[in-house]
Amino acid sequence: MKKFIFIIIIALAVFAVYPYASEFFVKTDKIGEDVVFTVASGENAKDIAKNLKANGLIKNEILFSLKLKTTNSATKLRSGTFNLNTGMSLSTIITKLTTEGGGDSFTLVVPEGYSAEQIAQKLENDGIMSADAFLSAMSDEYGYDFIKKIPDREFKYKLQGFLFPQTYEFFKTAAAHEIIDTMLGEFEKQYSKIGDIKNIDYDTVVLASLVEREAKLDSERGKIAGVIKNRLNENMLLQIDATVVYAITNGLYNADKVYYKDLENPSPYNTYKYKGLPVGAICNPGIKSLKAALMPDIHKYKFYHTDENKKDGSHIFTENYDEHMASQ
Numbered sequence: 001m002k003k004f005i006f007i008i009i010i011a012l013a014v015f016a017v018y019p020y021a022s023e024f025f026v027k028t029d030k031i032g033e034d035v036v037f038t039v040a041s042g043e044n045a046k047d048i049a050k051n052l053k054a055n056g057l058i059k060n061e062i063l064f065s066l067k068l069k070t071t072n073s074a075t076k077l078r079s080g081t082f083n084l085n086t087g088m089s090l091s092t093i094i095t096k097l098t099t100e101g102g103g104d105s106f107t108l109v110v111p112e113g114y115s116a117e118q119i120a121q122k123l124e125n126d127g128i129m130s131a132d133a134f135l136s137a138m139s140d141e142y143g144y145d146f147i148k149k150i151p152d153r154e155f156k157y158k159l160q161g162f163l164f165p166q167t168y169e170f171f172k173t174a175a176a177h178e179i180i181d182t183m184l185g186e187f188e189k190q191y192s193k194i195g196d197i198k199n200i201d202y203d204t205v206v207l208a209s210l211v212e213r214e215a216k217l218d219s220e221r222g223k224i225a226g227v228i229k230n231r232l233n234e235n236m237l238l239q240i241d242a243t244v245v246y247a248i249t250n251g252l253y254n255a256d257k258v259y260y261k262d263l264e265n266p267s268p269y270n271t272y273k274y275k276g277l278p279v280g281a282i283c284n285p286g287i288k289s290l291k292a293a294l295m296p297d298i299h300k301y302k303f304y305h306t307d308e309n310k311k312d313g314s315h316i317f318t319e320n321y322d323e324h325m326a327s328q
Contacts, residue, residue: 032087039079039097044181048077048097056086057093064090073098075186078105079171104172108179112165112286113212116157117251119284129176137176144184146191146200153279154268156251161205161281162187194291208293209281213242213253216313221289223317225296227304234302238271246282 035055039048045068049061058064067090068074076098084093106128110119116138120131138157150158163180164187170179191197195204210228215221231238241258247267249255263272268279285293301317303324318324 030087032085035084035086037082037084039077039082043079045074045077052093055084057084057088058090064093067091067094074189075166075182076169078169079173105169106172108168108170110163110165110168110183110284112289113283114163114165115246115251115253115283116160116163118253119163121252123176123179128172134176134179137180140177140180142181142184144188146188146197147184149200150202155280156269157280159184161209161284163284164190165284165286190287191290194287195294203277204293205285205290206277206281208285208289209283210238210240210242210277211292212285212289213246213283214240215289215292218288220315221292222295222297223299223301224304224315225289225292226299227301227317229296230300230302232276235275236302237273237275238277240271243269243271243278243282246278251282 033056035057037052037055037057039051043051045065046061049058049064052058052064053061065074068077071091071094073094078098078100080100082096082100084096088096106126108119108123108128114122116135117131120134123129123134124131135157138159142159147159147162159180163183166183166186168179168182168186170182188197191200207225207228211221211225215224228238228240242253244258244262244265245253245255247265247269248258248262263270265273268274269282271278299317300319302319303321304315304317305324305328307314307316316327318327
């Protein structure tokens, strides 16, 4: 009798789950009713899923979100007006929501190592919004748990380091908050591939930002991260030029050289003046620099400088000051 009841329960469970499971896997469209569906600027994936269900276009919001995640489509959703149909599969709906839409769009290319200030300036130069509008939105509240791991310090911009470098597509009506939120979401997704986002160490992001600005070759990222770690362990000044440039250019990195007087700049980001890591990140690092900061190379090097005999941006690494001076 118990076995019979168990079989009945399993059968009922399969019967209940089947409509949703089939919705997730099916790729063919059926006959349905046409629906003019609108995605307003600033709506996120959760908002869109709720509205799709309300319009009879999907059966389950969770499955829609899961489909977005498995197809890496969450950051590609567009705003505008879409001609959908209640018979469309999830795959078709997502394709339309990520490739169609109304209104003029623009592509935002954020290179690895760009600062928030540089992103803001780029948006202003492209006529999308003022730099001040973007930087002001850096102080907004965003619903990501990893932000809670950021310590309370006198940052210039708290979210510096978390605007993941990527190529994004937005409508020109997109607000600064939407753009930043999308970048933060991309950071969460990408960092989760290499580390525990729930227990992220803020100093790892700061270290990664230093590596990003210092390393020109991927093969040297881990080695440079190791040098920084060794100097921190020896309580040495890091003396990283990029931190000075960040301070004297207000994050725009448009200075050709650093002068001796710049080394005395009182900015808490200046690692020539203050020991330890700078107060915050100096740019937004890519996945390779984040990985290097998580797993620095283990060695005894404490110094490095650009190899002037090469044109590829490589460095010469040494273990002590005398070797460092002799190698120049």
